[in-house]
Amino acid sequence: MHEMAIAASLVDSVLAAARRHDAIKVESVELEIGVLQLVVPEALELAFTVASAGTLADGATLKTVEVPAAARCRACDCRYEPAINDYVCPQCGQADAELVAGNEIVLKNVVCQVSDGAAK
Amino acid sequence: MKVKVVESVLKANDALARENRRRVDAAGVLVLNLMSAPGSGKTTLLERTIPALGAEYPAGVLVGDLQTTRDAERLGVLGVPAIQINTGKGCHLDAAQVAAGLDSLALAGMAFLFIENVGNMVCPAGFDLGEHLRVALLSVPEGDDKVAKYPTLFQPADVVLLTKVDLLGVLDYDGGRVRDDLAKLNTRAPLMEMSAKTGQGFDQWLAWLHQRWRDRHAGAAGGGRTAEQAGCA
Numbered sequence: 001m002h003e004m005a006i007a008a009s010l011v012d013s014v015l016a017a018a019r020r021h022d023a024i025k026v027e028s029v030e031l032e033i034g035v036l037q038l039v040v041p042e043a044l045e046l047a048f049t050v051a052s053a054g055t056l057a058d059g060a061t062l063k064t065v066e067v068p069a070a071a072r073c074r075a076c077d078c079r080y081e082p083a084i085n086d087y088v089c090p091q092c093g094q095a096d097a098e099l100v101a102g103n104e105i106v107l108k109n110v111v112c113q114v115s116d117g118a119a120k
Numbered sequence: 121m122k123v124k125v126v127e128s129v130l131k132a133n134d135a136l137a138r139e140n141r142r143r144v145d146a147a148g149v150l151v152l153n154l155m156s157a158p159g160s161g162k163t164t165l166l167e168r169t170i171p172a173l174g175a176e177y178p179a180g181v182l183v184g185d186l187q188t189t190r191d192a193e194r195l196g197v198l199g200v201p202a203i204q205i206n207t208g209k210g211c212h213l214d215a216a217q218v219a220a221g222l223d224s225l226a227l228a229g230m231a232f233l234f235i236e237n238v239g240n241m242v243c244p245a246g247f248d249l250g251e252h253l254r255v256a257l258l259s260v261p262e263g264d265d266k267v268a269k270y271p272t273l274f275q276p277a278d279v280v281l282l283t284k285v286d287l288l289g290v291l292d293y294d295g296g297r298v299r300d301d302l303a304k305l306n307t308r309a310p311l312m313e314m315s316a317k318t319g320q321g322f323d324q325w326l327a328w329l330h331q332r333w334r335d336r337h338a339g340a341a342g343g344g345r346t347a348e349q350a351g352c353a
Binding site for chain 2: 002005006009010012013017018020021023031036037038074084085086087088094095096097099103104105106107108109110111112113114
């Protein structure tokens with residue numbers, strides 16, 4: 001449901017990157033999404049299509065890579081990968097997790113055409 | 121050409137959330153983000169909590185809903201500043217909306233600011249608003265499997281309130297299931313059984329709020345952490 005808000009913010013980031021490099025068109029976008037964001041990739045792709053319409057990123061493809069969750073136990077400092085419904089620390093048995101990864105949405109790469117017309 | 125970017129798509133929200141936190145910290149206000157399904161009793165909780173905090177702990181409220189100013193009107197009669205944020209089609213509050221809400225509030229002298237998020241158990245959890253503490257509510261009539269179904273709401277919560285426990289006698293409800301599911305997600309947050317109808321649980325809730333306030337002003341603001349949590353069993 002929050003894919004539209006994420007897509008709008010993503011388009012802002014993509015267009016800013018494209019403008020910094022004097023791009024005339026954005027061809028593709030690569031995004032890392034933490035598994036805990038509960039983003040549905042297909043819904044985000046559709047939202048991205050809508051949010052990018054009429055911009056330099058109109059028609060660009062969106063590739064998403066899911067990032068697993070990572071936790072630090074606040075009780076014993078153990079680092080582990082929690083399941084989305086199980087944060088019990090394998091070392092001390094507490095479920096007092098500080099999330100180190102899994103909530104991020106990071107724009108990694110933007111492929112764009114520059115004025116010579118070639119996508120490199 | 122391929123442009124390496126590596127920047128958070130949520131950075132605009134996160135930057136605004138940091139600025140919100142700076143503003144409320146400067147005013148000495150403790151901010152709580154209340155999240156739950158629609159109808160679990162967020163507004164009713166505040167209707168009982170705010171008078172109990174009284175003049176000693178002046179409160180303010182920002183309340184998010186898609187439509188209507190009904191919740192702000194309900195809370196406004198308590199004599200505290202209550203600002204309604206209508207999100208239109210938006211399923212959650214974001215830091216920009218809260219920033220605009222802060223502009224309309226006199227923060228000086230305020231002790232607690234309650235942000236009543238849009239009723240939704242998924243989307244609000246993904247957006248930092250600049251709060252210090254997260255309050256997750258679930259009500260008895262919603263069923264005893266809510267914690268397991270919506271882990272991203274309950275895992276980062278600083279306190280979990282089970283509301284409408286006066287209905288336990290008329291519904292088949294397995295409170296043990298809630299406790300077991302929560303034990304897998306979050307052993308840090310206390311689970312409080314509340315009833316706004318009978319007043320059950322409010323002493324414990326108010327004591328928790330008062331303690332967080334003291335922690336905050338002893339320089340220990342943030343995740344509600346306490347010293348006894350150090351060390352591994």
